[in-house]
Amino acid sequence: MEHVPDTTIPTVGPATRVTLADVSPAIALGPLDGRYRKAVAPLVDHLSEAALNRERIHVEVEWLITLCNGVGDGAVVPGAPTLTEAEQAYLRAIPTTFGADEIAELAEIERETVHDVKAVEYFIKRRIAAAPEVLGTTDLPAASELVHFACTSEDINNLSYALMVRGAVRDVWLPAATAVVDQLADMAREHAAAPLLSRTHGQPATPSTLGKELAVLAHRLRRQLRRVDGAEFLGKLNGATGTYGAHTVAVPTADWPAVSKAFVEGLGLDWNPLTTQIESHDWQAEVYADVARFNRILHNLATDVWTYISLGFFTQIPVEGATGSSTMPHKVNPIRFENAEANLEISCSLLDTLSATLVTSRLQRDLTDSTTQRNIGPAFGHSLLAIDNVARGLDRLAVNETLLREDLDANWEVLGEPVQSAMRAASVAGVPGMENPYERLKDLTRGQRVDGARMREFVAGLGLPDDVAARLAALTPATYTGLAEQLVKDYLD
Template sequence: MPLDDAPAPRVPLADVTPAIALGPLDGRYRPTVAPLVDHLSEAALNRARVEVEVEWVIHLTSHAVVPGAPELAPDEQQYLRDVVATFGADEIAELAEIERTTVHDVKAVEYFLKRRIAAAPDALRADTVLPRVGELVHFALTSEDVNNLSYALMVRGAVHEVWFPAAVALTDEVAVLAAEHADVPMLALTHGQPATPTTLGKELAVLAHRLRRQLRRIASDEYLGKLNGATGTYGAHLAAVPDADWQMVSRTFVEHLGLTWNPLTTQIESHDWQAELYADVARFNRVLHNLATDVWTYISRGVFTQIPVAGATGSSTMPHKVNPIRFENAEANLEISCALLDTLAATLVTSRLQRDLTDSTTQRNIGPAFGHSLLAIDNVRRGLRALSVDVAMLARELDANWEVLGEAVQSAMRAASVAGVAGMDNPYERLKELTRGRRLTADDMRSFVGSLGLPADVTERLRNLSPASYTGMASALVAHLE
């Protein structure tokens, strides 16, 4: 329904320069995620397309695939590769200008590169053979031959050079914390209730171990590529040069780019490798989300105290607050990242018949998916560095929960019963009656143990046991991270 009063005129923010970012990754959080721009932005996509086209020309001429094509000299190959190396603001603008005419992004890349080849005599040397190979740009290719290879290069670069190193650094920092606190006893909570004690280091080690397992999966993921024409049949290739071994040419080219060759596709590379990678990254995210919620809970319990940042404000009205915002921010960004990664993985594996365009728009959201994950990793790392362990609080909490030794006592009674010691009937039930829903003191537990009639050595062992010492092999288990 119409408003009664028209709003007063405002400055249109869309017209403000420099342009205002619509999303937080290119606005508030830009400094953290900026390294991904070099791999997963629209400009990075166009640079990767130029790289694929350049390497295709060099590959065709180096292997004498097309009869009559001259072999390029080293300086001519370098001239082409320099088009990629120097790709920057001016080239981005030039490509955009060409695309306004072509209304086709890959065709714009073809024309852009042909301009550089035509300019080679003036830019390189008068007798260069480069003008003779202009028609080898995009030779026998479909746009998806260029795009699938470009995305594989981009995603591989983003993962190997930006996301993975950050994820490894985070996991290593968690492992260091685990080692530092391997011997710090802590009351465990199962279902939120006091349970068999553990150590803080062992619980952090569990999370580091889970994260490392996902990183090993991600490190082994493949990046596939194809080059086989409009419907995956090499139709144009054979029509143009019937005597070439096009499968070998395709395979060696894809492998030259450092990718795994996919021999059977439709017009598009099937994207299954992307779905596999994104599922693994999403699983890493979810384990990291578990770490963030656990640390948040430990902060709430007082296990961790947060080191205040000078000048920072925790609340607009409550000056005492030091909020666990790094972990809360991480939770939210991990959830957004997983939502995008799940959508990418689910959408990209389906393409109607030989080709539809759903993947085109979908793949343009790979950057935000990794951006929100990278932002979360950064937040968790910063949050962990601002934590201090309250060892005294942990000791008090353990000393207030002697009933957790009920498990140890009833287990010792079971063993004694098997060994033939009399009076060990119904050990679980007797400890349940003593401890369930009750708080016991040290004297309560020791008195009960002394009344059981256990062998003297067992009685002594149990009477010397305390919640703080009842941590089993927790400390030693941290060594599995080494």
């Protein structure tokens, strides 16, 4: 008897679903720490929770050194030990060596304190207690109670965030943004003379050059970069409600505003002399508004380039082995510019929320800023990711100059503008027969196509002076670009 294989589908009992939250190492909840990690990784050193704690340690250490060694004329707190260079180096090594083990230790302390800044204070005091074993003879333990002296948590936090944002802007975001604008400016110069049929309201309009249109965007972006580059990063250290109350009671002999100013400026920040418990965060709103404006102009670039690609003016150089569409093998999708659009929109939403929330606080303090500021990283991360995508997208573009010229040659009606303008000038000069120039060109061109022969025939019959008629007869849509090329050379910095 012939054997018939069993084709019955086996019955399987209900499977236990893996809980992804329990997988180790931890799976990222958001794409910036997962799929897009490589593009935004440099921001981790500035805007992560670990970076915040490192800056808190840095600020606390520098405050301790200031209290002991003063700002030029001895200790701020009478009786405080004058720290040697070795002791100062030991303290400053605490934030510079803050790594994985220290992050874990600080997290363990915070689980006990249930307060992040207090955990930082205890973390530093542990290091001070261990100093004699490392340094031998040291007065550091005698200074232990000066850690976090007269400070509210916001004294430490506002300075830490200012240092973090300054570092992220100057060391990561600005260099990346500047590089993509330089890339765009180079393209503008390269194609300064390439004629392009403009489109206003989506309709054929006065020609320009591709380089000039790119230069406009580069010029706009550079203006925003100058604003961001000139940003202020403010900080304060003045106690629980900005009055130096605890400072003056504990040490009435010190000029506390002068000490605070010297300390804040010594960190490389701008001093804010008048605050409540919190530094007012107005400077943050200003920076975020400028970055958001840069984002929106870059978004305009992405949509314009996307449109030029759809028109065929730009072709995309395929990436070897890449798939444009899962079903249509011919496609090379403008994914870099589409990705940039979406991430710029997310970044702007976060930056707008940060700006709106951070400039308000109930009376002398509420904690809305605390959780809000923890989203500074994602706000800059989505912008940095978009910048990376735009740069990669621009790098894969080639100009289809043949199609540009064909598009121009198919739209001779755009020469209606210079012809009627020449007629107006001739009319003012007293040339007869130049009446109603706009209306006559409107009748010739509106809603209909005009080729070169028809346009030249019309011009020849106008009775214009010979030099004007010759100039218009020689004009083509491709040569009607005005000063576009020269504008790029003269004004694109």
